[in-house]
Amino acid sequence: MAASQFRSISILLLAGTALALSACGSNLSRTFGLTRDAPDEFTVTTRAPLSMPPDFTLRPPRPGAERPQELSTSRQAEEALVPESAMASQQAAGGVTPGQQALVQAAGPAAPGNVRSQVDEAALDSPKPGFVDELLFWRSPAPPGTVIDPEKESQRLRENAALGQGPEVGDTPIIQPRKKGWLEGIL
Secondary structure (H helix, E strand, C coil), X not given: CCHHHHHHHHHHHHHHHHHHHHHHCCHHHHHCCCCCCXXXXXXXXXXXXCCCCCCCCCCCCCCXXXXXXXXXXXXXXHHHHCHHHHHHHHHHHHCCCHHHHHHXXXXXXXXXXXXXXXXXXXXXXXXXXXXXXXXXXXXXXXXXXXXXXXXHHXXXXXXXXXXXXXXXCCCCCECCCCCCCCCCCCC
């Protein structure tokens, strides 16, 4: 075989291989494991773990029957949204477990009944600003809203009542904020 024939056959084989691989399309990268297929989070279900029965006289489960240790989806959703209901149903069903009792005992004595009056909750909700916050936000912000002039508003309401008009007639007088100087915005 001549070198030119060998070269043309190898080019044809290379082109045929490229054509065959291009027919695979995007499945080629999936075939070689180059793409990751994450499972659909809505179709993944959890199963209760297998455990050894307390006594060995139990009958084997029937095929297709519901598993007794699994909860319905509505019950799982309720437990996820309101964990207290799960604890209450567990305590009603079997009482408090020894592990729960040990945890409560390790937590220490119960809180006094008037604990809310002893703790300043407002201080906990708004902690003291740090050094950087004090540097950046050194000016107190203006109060929100517009300030109504009480004397002019009272006069407007009295005039509307005397004329038999409702309180929504006319413009509400407001106190105009004073104009700032050009250095006031900087300092």
